[in-house]
Amino acid sequence: MTAENETERSGFSRRAALGGAVAGAAGIAAGGVAGASGSVGVAARKRKTDVVVVGAGLAGLSAARAIEKAGRTVVVLEARDRVGGRTLNEKIGKGEVVEIGGQWVGPGQTHVLDLIDQLGLETFDTYVDGKSIYYRDGTLTEYEGIIPPVSGPVLIEILNVLGDMNAKAAAVPVEAPWTAPQAVEWDSVTLAGYLDDFGLSPEARDVIDLAITSVFAVEPRDTSLLFLALYTAMAGADFNNLINTTDGAQEKRIVGGSQRISLELAKRLGGAVKLSRPVKSIGTSGGRVAVRAGDDTWSAKRVIVTVPPALIGGIRFNPPLPASKAQLDQRFPMGTVIKCMAVYDSPFWRDDGLNGMTTSDTGPVKLTYDNSPPDGDPGVLLGFIEGQDARELLEASEAERKAAVVECFVRYFGSKAESAMTGYVEKSWAADPWSRGCYGGVMPPGAIVGYPGAVRRPAGHIHWAGTETATEWGGYMDGAIQSGQRAAAEVLAKL
Amino acid sequence: MTAENETERSGFSRRAALGGAVAGAAGIAAGGVAGASGSVGVAARKRKTDVVVVGAGLAGLSAARAIEKAGRTVVVLEARDRVGGRTLNEKIGKGEVVEIGGQWVGPGQTHVLDLIDQLGLETFDTYVDGKSIYYRDGTLTEYEGIIPPVSGPVLIEILNVLGDMNAKAAAVPVEAPWTAPQAVEWDSVTLAGYLDDFGLSPEARDVIDLAITSVFAVEPRDTSLLFLALYTAMAGADFNNLINTTDGAQEKRIVGGSQRISLELAKRLGGAVKLSRPVKSIGTSGGRVAVRAGDDTWSAKRVIVTVPPALIGGIRFNPPLPASKAQLDQRFPMGTVIKCMAVYDSPFWRDDGLNGMTTSDTGPVKLTYDNSPPDGDPGVLLGFIEGQDARELLEASEAERKAAVVECFVRYFGSKAESAMTGYVEKSWAADPWSRGCYGGVMPPGAIVGYPGAVRRPAGHIHWAGTETATEWGGYMDGAIQSGQRAAAEVLAKL
Numbered sequence: 001m002t003a004e005n006e007t008e009r010s011g012f013s014r015r016a017a018l019g020g021a022v023a024g025a026a027g028i029a030a031g032g033v034a035g036a037s038g039s040v041g042v043a044a045r046k047r048k049t050d051v052v053v054v055g056a057g058l059a060g061l062s063a064a065r066a067i068e069k070a071g072r073t074v075v076v077l078e079a080r081d082r083v084g085g086r087t088l089n090e091k092i093g094k095g096e097v098v099e100i101g102g103q104w105v106g107p108g109q110t111h112v113l114d115l116i117d118q119l120g121l122e123t124f125d126t127y128v129d130g131k132s133i134y135y136r137d138g139t140l141t142e143y144e145g146i147i148p149p150v151s152g153p154v155l156i157e158i159l160n161v162l163g164d165m166n167a168k169a170a171a172v173p174v175e176a177p178w179t180a181p182q183a184v185e186w187d188s189v190t191l192a193g194y195l196d197d198f199g200l201s202p203e204a205r206d207v208i209d210l211a212i213t214s215v216f217a218v219e220p221r222d223t224s225l226l227f228l229a230l231y232t233a234m235a236g237a238d239f240n241n242l243i244n245t246t247d248g249a250q251e252k253r254i255v256g257g258s259q260r261i262s263l264e265l266a267k268r269l270g271g272a273v274k275l276s277r278p279v280k281s282i283g284t285s286g287g288r289v290a291v292r293a294g295d296d297t298w299s300a301k302r303v304i305v306t307v308p309p310a311l312i313g314g315i316r317f318n319p320p321l322p323a324s325k326a327q328l329d330q331r332f333p334m335g336t337v338i339k340c341m342a343v344y345d346s347p348f349w350r351d352d353g354l355n356g357m358t359t360s361d362t363g364p365v366k367l368t369y370d371n372s373p374p375d376g377d378p379g380v381l382l383g384f385i386e387g388q389d390a391r392e393l394l395e396a397s398e399a400e401r402k403a404a405v406v407e408c409f410v411r412y413f414g415s416k417a418e419s420a421m422t423g424y425v426e427k428s429w430a431a432d433p434w435s436r437g438c439y440g441g442v443m444p445p446g447a448i449v450g451y452p453g454a455v456r457r458p459a460g461h462i463h464w465a466g467t468e469t470a471t472e473w474g475g476y477m478d479g480a481i482q483s484g485q486r487a488a489a490e491v492l493a494k495l
Numbered sequence: 496m497t498a499e500n501e502t503e504r505s506g507f508s509r510r511a512a513l514g515g516a517v518a519g520a521a522g523i524a525a526g527g528v529a530g531a532s533g534s535v536g537v538a539a540r541k542r543k544t545d546v547v548v549v550g551a552g553l554a555g556l557s558a559a560r561a562i563e564k565a566g567r568t569v570v571v572l573e574a575r576d577r578v579g580g581r582t583l584n585e586k587i588g589k590g591e592v593v594e595i596g597g598q599w600v601g602p603g604q605t606h607v608l609d610l611i612d613q614l615g616l617e618t619f620d621t622y623v624d625g626k627s628i629y630y631r632d633g634t635l636t637e638y639e640g641i642i643p644p645v646s647g648p649v650l651i652e653i654l655n656v657l658g659d660m661n662a663k664a665a666a667v668p669v670e671a672p673w674t675a676p677q678a679v680e681w682d683s684v685t686l687a688g689y690l691d692d693f694g695l696s697p698e699a700r701d702v703i704d705l706a707i708t709s710v711f712a713v714e715p716r717d718t719s720l721l722f723l724a725l726y727t728a729m730a731g732a733d734f735n736n737l738i739n740t741t742d743g744a745q746e747k748r749i750v751g752g753s754q755r756i757s758l759e760l761a762k763r764l765g766g767a768v769k770l771s772r773p774v775k776s777i778g779t780s781g782g783r784v785a786v787r788a789g790d791d792t793w794s795a796k797r798v799i800v801t802v803p804p805a806l807i808g809g810i811r812f813n814p815p816l817p818a819s820k821a822q823l824d825q826r827f828p829m830g831t832v833i834k835c836m837a838v839y840d841s842p843f844w845r846d847d848g849l850n851g852m853t854t855s856d857t858g859p860v861k862l863t864y865d866n867s868p869p870d871g872d873p874g875v876l877l878g879f880i881e882g883q884d885a886r887e888l889l890e891a892s893e894a895e896r897k898a899a900v901v902e903c904f905v906r907y908f909g910s911k912a913e914s915a916m917t918g919y920v921e922k923s924w925a926a927d928p929w930s931r932g933c934y935g936g937v938m939p940p941g942a943i944v945g946y947p948g949a950v951r952r953p954a955g956h957i958h959w960a961g962t963e964t965a966t967e968w969g970g971y972m973d974g975a976i977q978s979g980q981r982a983a984a985e986v987l988a989k990l
């Protein structure tokens with residue numbers, strides 16, 4: 001069931017982009033903020049629906065689907081000219097795609113795995129056959145299995161820290177982390193400060209720092225022990241679940257690319273999904289909510305906002321948001337990652353017995369994966385630039401970044417990584433005005449205990465979703481879906 | 496000299512507010528983002544000026560005045576229906592006002608002191624005659640001078656910490672704090688973590704925590720040692736300058752209230768100051784910048800944006816802001832303070848030999864001042880609710896907050912603080928959608944070293960001001976003025 005008074009029904013509607021990422025803003029047209037008196041200009045159209053969802057990523061589309069299934073009308077307003085949010089397929093020729101956004105799923109991620117099943121999509125295993133590379137102090141070591149070839153004492157140090165982190169995660173209630181017995185203490189220390197107290201060897205510290213940066217796309221100094229514990233708690237209270245490939249969050253990939261989940265959801269939602277409609281304002285008046293986007297004002301009973309907290313300030317609310325929500329949103333900055341891939345006719349590293357996975361102390365690419373399609377045709381090497389390494393390349397040109405990435409790939413996989421390269425794709429998510437960072441929001445010290453409950457507490461008829469509001473696998477595709485379904489349930493209970 | 500093609504010249508122009516804090520947003524009218532092609536609707540007006548300044552607080556007005564004095568045209572677009580930003584006078588009867596925003600000036604604050612002189616305004620000393628109150632563990636002690644009546648050992652602990660903080664401040668270059676020799680180390684630890692390492696007695700720790708919260712309106716866990724060192728460096732590298740009344744940043748007040756500085760500046764700028772014009776978008780195209788506000792689009796050679804970093808995301812930029820600037824702005828949240836004042840026929844505490852100043856371990860009001868007008872008629876007690884105490888009262892009603900404040904005033908000054916009260920005024924700055932917190936932005940760990948230079952680096956023809964961008968007395972009125980003058984100089988050098 002799509003919205004009443006709907007005029008566009010041809011698939012999900014598209015408006016021509018007007019050039020530039022904020023092109024949608026050019027669609028501002030006559031009319032007042034919803035709820036305010038005043039003239040509505042010639043171009044304005046007013047439409048009614050039960051629920052408006054802001055954002056057509058996994059959270060928004062999952063919410064919309066649940067609402068539609070319950071027999072209610074829904075409209076999804078998306079700023080971009082595409083669905084998928086932080087998931088995005090990119091064509092690399094031969095009919096294949098790679099994901100330049102989120103891509104992996106793993107055990108325990110029941111929301112996304114169930115959805116994949118329901119949509120008739122298929123998964124395949126991340127390529128792990130063969131040896132991995134460990135690079136440190138200029139020395140490259142190949143190894144088998146999942147444990148890097150560090151010395152026994154270093155391994156014990158690492159396991160000791162991971163064990164402590166997991167124990168802390170087990171003490172954090174995912175719905176209310178601020179109630180953990182040591183919440184204030186753990187939210188008063190940065191992860192760097194926490195790790196300092198272990199007095200680790202440089203190698204153990206480097207490995208753990210890299211693991212943290214690979215999960216959060218920030219440096220250990222940027223977030224708190226409590227946020228780490230919460231994040232780990234949401235992933236089954238085992239940090240290994242976050243960093244592992246097999247048996248972990250990087251275990252499986254989706255045939256055709258992860259954006260297909262959103263594309264399939266949008267297909268089922270049909271005309272309810274409106275692209276190129278950046279929401280400008282949300283006004284509540286007389287028991288209804290008016291959402292202004294492009295030329296249109298939508299009138300709804302409830303609204304679900306799925307954009308990351310760091311971007312909510314881009315929408316004008318009338319009445320203004322509660323102070324606690326507005327201040328929390330100032331304290332949930334996005335991580336920094338540039339996802340870079342080189343394309344080859346074939347995954348030549350496999351011929352050398354390598355699986356394409358690297359853990360390195362030398363940047364800017366310190367982690368690599370074999371990201372080829374299921375049949376290995378073409379071959380794709382994936383390199384992540386994360387945290388401070390990414391920040392230092394934010395203003396570099398793509399050519400400069402490409403050169404830096406290729407230099408890393410050559411360091412790990414030999415000269416063929418440069419000579420045989422047939423293509424290069426990358427995405428710097430911090431430069432994308434509708435995400436302004438990836439993988440997700442990462443809270444600095446003090447934010448969790450500072451504003452208990454503010455992250456999910458509805459503001460009148462406005463509800464919150466998005467992976468930053470998840471209580472399971474927050475920061476992941478699974479968390480986005482979980483948050484959307486939770487927000488839909490909240491709204492349906494009120495309709 | 497005001498802008499070319501100006502149509503409104505009657506003083507500084509006012510538009511009727513349409514109700515609600517985002518009322519200005521109701522002025523969205525036909526037209527495209529500047530620089531984008533597309534229709535300009537019937538209501539749109541296009542105007543040209545050399546420089547547009549966004550924000551009519553002290554930074555914006557100071558910038559505009561410098562630009563106008565240099566013979567260039569300027570327009571100041573202000574979202575609110577008043578000037579002054581985070582300074583705001585409130586009438587309390589008898590022809591008197593109190594400030595519910597920033598109010599004090601002190602030695603070393605040459606920018607604001609010079610401006611006060613130039614505008615013909617006068618200052619007077621904050622009332623300090625008599626004894627102060629120190630309240631701890633349920634015991635009230637009166638004392639003379641500026642040193643609270645703590646034991647000798649506790650005083651030594653406190654002085655030791657202050658000395659260490661000052662030494663660190665002396666090592667931080669205010670223009671480039673990320674280059675301090677230990678910048679990464681100091682930006683990796685929260686202030687709470689830093690203080691933990693001193694192993695302080697509970698009393699020493701409480702006094703220092705309160706001092707920090709009184710300066711930043713956040714908890715010690717919320718910011719980094721490097722930010723503290725930078726902030727102190729900007730104030731003469733002596734933390735006492737920040738916390739002292741006499742000889743410090745709370746030394747003097749402005750006759751008629753601090754907002755008079757902005758009101759006087761605006762009077763001199765005349766029609767160049769446009770109120771109730773929240774800026775929606777800033778687009779750069781063909782070497783000019785188009786600023787969209789309300790019904791109008793202003794075309795300028797350069798733009799100075801003075802809104803706090805945490806609120807810059809509320810403006811749509813085309814092209815989008817550089818990634819480093821956008822991500823830094825996610826990492827500069829505003830402090831939390833509720834400024835509360837009770838009014839009495841006279842300052843009765845003076846009759847008891849008290850100066851109205853309190854330092855307490857018991858909230859929500861832990862700091863008080865005598866905030867009466869120069870002649871002490873009427874009497875005004877000022878109480879600050881800051882940091883976590885303020886966060887916990889953000890969603891309380893004014894009546895609830897008033898009751899809590901009065902309870903504190905009675906605790907310190909006796910039952911007369913309740914029985915003789917004739918008025919009550921307060922301002923919760925986090926609830927104000929155009930400030931979303933006070934006193935200023937406070938960076939969490941990692942932010943300073945994460946984005947070197949991003950805070951002030953112009954984005955094309957767009958320049959940045961506001962006290963968060965200051966290099967002297969950042970966070971203070973003085974810093975706002977310094978930042979505005981600096982941004983004006985940047986722009987004038989390019990015109």
